[in-house]
Amino acid sequence: MNNIISVSYYTFLEMVRNKVLYVLLFFALFIFVLGIAITQMTIGDNLDIISDIGLGTIEIFSTVLAIFLGINLVQKELTLKTLYPLLSKPLSRTEYVLGKFFGMIFLIVVEIIVMSLIFLVLLHVYGGPERLIAYLPAIYTIFLQTATIISVAVLCSTLTEPTVGGILTISFYLIGATSYNLVYAITHRTSENVAKVINTLRYILPDFSHFNIKDNLVYGRGLEGLHIGFASFYALFIVLIVLSLSVIFFNTKEIN
Amino acid sequence: MVKPIEFKNVSKTFRHPMKVWDRIEAVKDLSFSMENGEIAGFVGHNGAGKTTAIKMMMGFIWPTAGEIQVNGKDPGDPDVKKSIGFLPERPYFYSQLSGMELLSYFGKLTGIKGTVLRDRSEKLLRRVGLFDDRNRKLSGYSKGMLQRIGLAQALINDPQLVIMDEPMSGLDPIGRREVKEIIRSLKREGKSVVFSSHILADIENLSDRVLIIEKGLMKHFGTVPEIVPPDRIRYKIEFNAPDEMKDAAFSLFKGIRVVSNRFVIDCEDLDDFNVKLTSIVQKGYTVHDAGGVYPSLEEIVFSQSGEVAS
Ligand SMILES: Nc1ncnc2c1ncn2[C@@H]1O[C@H](COP(=O)(O)OP(=O)(O)O)[C@@H](O)[C@H]1O
Numbered sequence: 150m151n152n153i154i155s156v157s158y159y160t161f162l163e164m165v166r167n168k169v170l171y172v173l174l175f176f177a178l179f180i181f182v183l184g185i186a187i188t189q190m191t192i193g194d195n196l197d198i199i200s201d202i203g204l205g206t207i208e209i210f211s212t213v214l215a216i217f218l219g220i221n222l223v224q225k226e227l228t229l230k231t232l233y234p235l236l237s238k239p240l241s242r243t244e245y246v247l248g249k250f251f252g253m254i255f256l257i258v259v260e261i262i263v264m265s266l267i268f269l270v271l272l273h274v275y276g277g278p279e280r281l282i283a284y285l286p287a288i289y290t291i292f293l294q295t296a297t298i299i300s301v302a303v304l305c306s307t308l309t310e311p312t313v314g315g316i317l318t319i320s321f322y323l324i325g326a327t328s329y330n331l332v333y334a335i336t337h338r339t340s341e342n343v344a345k346v347i348n349t350l351r352y353i354l355p356d357f358s359h360f361n362i363k364d365n366l367v368y369g370r371g372l373e374g375l376h377i378g379f380a381s382f383y384a385l386f387i388v389l390i391v392l393s394l395s396v397i398f399f400n401t402k403e404i405n
Numbered sequence: 406m407v408k409p410i411e412f413k414n415v416s417k418t419f420r421h422p423m424k425v426w427d428r429i430e431a432v433k434d435l436s437f438s439m440e441n442g443e444i445a446g447f448v449g450h451n452g453a454g455k456t457t458a459i460k461m462m463m464g465f466i467w468p469t470a471g472e473i474q475v476n477g478k479d480p481g482d483p484d485v486k487k488s489i490g491f492l493p494e495r496p497y498f499y500s501q502l503s504g505m506e507l508l509s510y511f512g513k514l515t516g517i518k519g520t521v522l523r524d525r526s527e528k529l530l531r532r533v534g535l536f537d538d539r540n541r542k543l544s545g546y547s548k549g550m551l552q553r554i555g556l557a558q559a560l561i562n563d564p565q566l567v568i569m570d571e572p573m574s575g576l577d578p579i580g581r582r583e584v585k586e587i588i589r590s591l592k593r594e595g596k597s598v599v600f601s602s603h604i605l606a607d608i609e610n611l612s613d614r615v616l617i618i619e620k621g622l623m624k625h626f627g628t629v630p631e632i633v634p635p636d637r638i639r640y641k642i643e644f645n646a647p648d649e650m651k652d653a654a655f656s657l658f659k660g661i662r663v664v665s666n667r668f669v670i671d672c673e674d675l676d677d678f679n680v681k682l683t684s685i686v687q688k689g690y691t692v693h694d695a696g697g698v699y700p701s702l703e704e705i706v707f708s709q710s711g712e713v714a715s
């Protein structure tokens with residue numbers, strides 16, 4: 150346990166000091182500002198639109214960070230060979246993989262908090278800071294979704310090089326983000342049997358619609374408490390399976 | 406008592422990175438065991454299989470055949486690492502951490518903390534000459550400094566067995582001497598040390614036993630005098646002559662030469678050495694130095710493999 154904490158802490162430290170992170174953060178801020186500039190030109194409830202942009206930016210930025218830092222998490226250590234001195238300590242490979250995962254989770258939590266604070270400032274400027282409280286469940290589910298992406302990125306990172314890993318992780322994200330609508334669209338256009346097959350397939354594919362409560366909140370459609378609970382279990386389920394696979398693969402990998 | 410390292414008929418075959426059907430036999434049927442408290446030097450040209458053997462000792466990769474035990478256990482067992490220190494070939498570390506932070510990190514993984522960890526880190530940083538740079542980020546460290554911090558992290562847990570892959574590479578002559586001194590002091594503290602080098606001269610004065618590896622095969626394993634055949638020992642006499650006897654000294658034996666104001670004569674073998682020495686002493690010359698000179702391992706390995714060391 151102590152080993153996992155040490156690995157995650159120093160993994161976090163190493164990433165948080167990287168300048169790339171700040172370039173990305175700057176970029177996220179830029180999108181925020183751009184969004185606001187656009188709202189000045191449109192009609193409608195400013196606060197709703199700002200909320201939409203704000204939560205959307207938090208989600209996109211978290212996803213981008215999870216993919217780009219995640220796929221390099223283990224691979225970079227293999228190519229730079231920083232892994233050798235680490236694995237020469239009394240640290241099991243399982244502890245290493247888990248430590249890396251939690252280090253990344255740690256980073257995403259901090260990132261989401263920072264972005265939420267910026268979001269809060271924006272809401273304040275437009276006269277509705279109390280809205281952030283109402284949005285907390287949405288921010289939480291963004292975190293859950295990002296955690297599943299991180300686990301997949303870690304798995305890819307233990308298996309293959311960053312380019313392939315990146316493509317695989319992005320595919321996971323795209324499937325997760327579209328599977329619900331895609332399945333819906335297809336099943337309503339095909340024969341009953343095909344629809345059955347596709348409906349079964351739906352349970353295997355990642356489905357991020359379970360994490361999508363942002364629209365309900367922003368446009369005041371309300372939220373069932375059950376939804377959050379289910380989303381938590383769903384994320385935990387994916388993370389557990391994917392991390393177990395990562396651990397199994399990494400334990401049988403030759404560190405060359 | 407269990408041996409620090411034991412290899413039993415260990416082989417390692419790699420897939421060729423380009424040609425799928427090709428195999429590379431990096432280590433072939435390697436058997437040896439190390440004694441407690443000794444310094445063992447692995448020597449061989451680049452590509453001989455040293456790093457492969459070391460990676461197997463560390464449990465990073467697994468033998469294709471044979472068995473390896475480190476302190477009587479499987480090298481992959483994290484417990485084994487508690488009493489091991491390891492310096493990889495051309496070490497590289499987290500660039501955003503400082504030297505001090507790196508030692509804290511690795512120290513915690515070995516189970517030390519608090520003031521013990523801080524004191525030991527500082528002591529080691531002094532020992533490898535990085536104390537003044539301890540708060541600098543590792544991204545600003547030179548190759549030689551990385552080698553030094555690598556050495557410090559290898560010793561953070563006060564290991565009983567230290568494994569080092571090419572510890573002297575990337576260092577200037579002063580750095581090499583310092584590393585050699587650290588290796589000697591480890592032995593004085595009763596530790597066992599294995600290290601590799603492609604430069605024989607680095608190994609022969611330092612190692613209790615030398616393992617010569619060539620194309621994955623172990624050529625020799627033993628002390629330097631064991632490896633060097635007796636007939637390869639050269640005997641040499643150095644003497645001086647008063648001014649009036651200088652001309653006579655030149656015609657004393659065939660092949661006599663002058664090196665920095667002294668007469669030097671090489672002898673055929675031990676008998677020839679005794680004959681010449683007696684004669685020189687009887688004629689009243691002053692003998693400065695006389696005895697057997699071991700050829701360096703470099704010369705031995707050269708003459709046996711007929712290859713040029715890289
Ligand atoms: N992962 C690998 N895949 C294929 N060949 C390898 C691999 N690692 C080492 N080799 C080959 O094994 C041989 C021994 O390499 P190595 O142990 O690094 O030698 P040394 O450390 O003595 O210079 C070399 O021919 C090298 O090319």
Ligand SMILES: [Mg+2]
Nearest residue numbers: 452455456494
């Ligand atoms: Mg090598």
